[in-house]
Amino acid sequence: MLPVMLQLYNVRDELKNDFDGTLEQVAATGYRYVELALAMAFGKTAAQTRASLDRAGLAAVSAHVPYRDMIADTDRVIGYHLEAGCTYIVIPYLSEEDRYPGPNYGEVKKGIARLGEYCNRKGAVLLYHNHEFEFTDCGGKYALDDLYDSVPAGLLQTEIDVCWARVGGVVPAEYILKYSGRAPVVHLKDFDSPGRVKADYDLIGEARQARAAGAFPFRAVGHGVQDIPGIVKAAEQAGSRWLVVEQDLPSPGMTPLECARQSLEYLESLQGASKN
Numbered sequence: 001m002l003p004v005m006l007q008l009y010n011v012r013d014e015l016k017n018d019f020d021g022t023l024e025q026v027a028a029t030g031y032r033y034v035e036l037a038l039a040m041a042f043g044k045t046a047a048q049t050r051a052s053l054d055r056a057g058l059a060a061v062s063a064h065v066p067y068r069d070m071i072a073d074t075d076r077v078i079g080y081h082l083e084a085g086c087t088y089i090v091i092p093y094l095s096e097e098d099r100y101p102g103p104n105y106g107e108v109k110k111g112i113a114r115l116g117e118y119c120n121r122k123g124a125v126l127l128y129h130n131h132e133f134e135f136t137d138c139g140g141k142y143a144l145d146d147l148y149d150s151v152p153a154g155l156l157q158t159e160i161d162v163c164w165a166r167v168g169g170v171v172p173a174e175y176i177l178k179y180s181g182r183a184p185v186v187h188l189k190d191f192d193s194p195g196r197v198k199a200d201y202d203l204i205g206e207a208r209q210a211r212a213a214g215a216f217p218f219r220a221v222g223h224g225v226q227d228i229p230g231i232v233k234a235a236e237q238a239g240s241r242w243l244v245v246e247q248d249l250p251s252p253g254m255t256p257l258e259c260a261r262q263s264l265e266y267l268e269s270l271q272g273a274s275k276n
Contacts, residue, residue, distance in 0.1 A: 001271040002235060004264060005061055007187070007246035009037035010256045016042065023056035029261040030268075035185075035244050036063035037092070039084065046083035053085065061242060062088035062159075062185055064129065067098065071111050074118055082122055088185055088242075089119050090127040090159050099134065100143035109150045116155025127159040127185060135168025142168075153182045161246070162231050163189035163218075173227065173234035180238040187244045188231065188263070190224035192217040218247045220259045222266030229270060243267070 006026055008015060014022040019042055026034065039049060053060055063081040070077050070089075078089055091112065098108045116126040134144035141149075148158065158179045162172035176183055210216045222228050235243060245263045250256045 001232065001267065002240060002243050003033060004031070004267055005033040005035045005185075005242055005244045006031045006260055006264075007035045007037060007064075007244050008039075009064070010245070010247055010260055012038055014256065019044070020052050020055065023052055023058055025257055026260070027056045027058055029257060030264050031260070032058060033061050033242075034058050035090075035246075036060050036081065036084065036086065039063060039065075040069075040077070040080055046080045049084045060085045062086055062090055062127070062244075064090045064092035067091045067094060067108070067111070067115075070115055074115065078115075078118065078122065078124070082124060086124070088125050088127050088157075088159075089115075090129050090185075091115075092129045093131065100136070100138050100146065109147065112147075113151050113155050116151065120155065125157055125184065126155065127157045129159040129187065130161050130164055130168075132164040132167040135165070135170065142170075144168075148179070148182070157185075158183045159185045159187055159244075161187040161189055162226060163187075163191055166226065173230045176231065176234040176238050176240070183235065183238045183240050185242045185244060186231070186235045186240050187246050188221045188226075188228065188267075189246050189248075190219045190221045190226045190228065190263075192219050192224045216248070218249050219251050220247060220254075220266065221245055221263035222270075223251070223262065228266070232267075232270060 011022050011026065044052070063084070063086045065077060065081055081089060094108065096102050098104045119126040128147065130144050135142050138146040148156065160176055160179065160183060165172045165175050176186060232243065245260060247256070247259050247263065250259045
């Protein structure tokens, strides 16, 4: 199976309270690789962040970095994450003004291309991480597809979040395969749905309502409604290199670290099953 990272957004509050101790706990759950998030908000230099990761036996492979921060100070912001060890720089989100059909969308696409060129010069790769709102109609295709059509693959790769892809109305495995050769990192995210909805259109409506209410039912990978084996197989077929475990909020009665361990144990069980 592909190597697995933990998205450190999962343990953001824990990192704020005890940065080094939390990284040690992440390593104790079995992870060896992480994806950074909010890295510059913890008051550490890039060298200090990398040193903390090294002490814990972890390596940062990718990082979620706000688009506007990168545009405002490209050298400093991207440079920080490269110094911390990251190979993949990920745009995690665009504001309503910056994404389709917002007024800045056309200029943002040009800005993303410039950031992709910068990353290439530095030996890194720029990715885009989707939510469900990119799966809206944009001239007969999804807005997310328009973004990838507008910015060449050499400047922008995908980081498909399979939870929001499904909420957006697509089959995650099929969407990953659509971007074969352009999907180096895949976000594994699972969720439940009240009443075990009967059809995808019900799922989409319920999920959007729950997210709007701040009560989206996230679950550890393999403990929700997603076809994780099918998604992992699609990622392998698409030429992906990394999987990322992300769970925005912990399952009821569990801590973020317990959920992270549960996700990894499930993925390891898939690997064991494939060998039998």
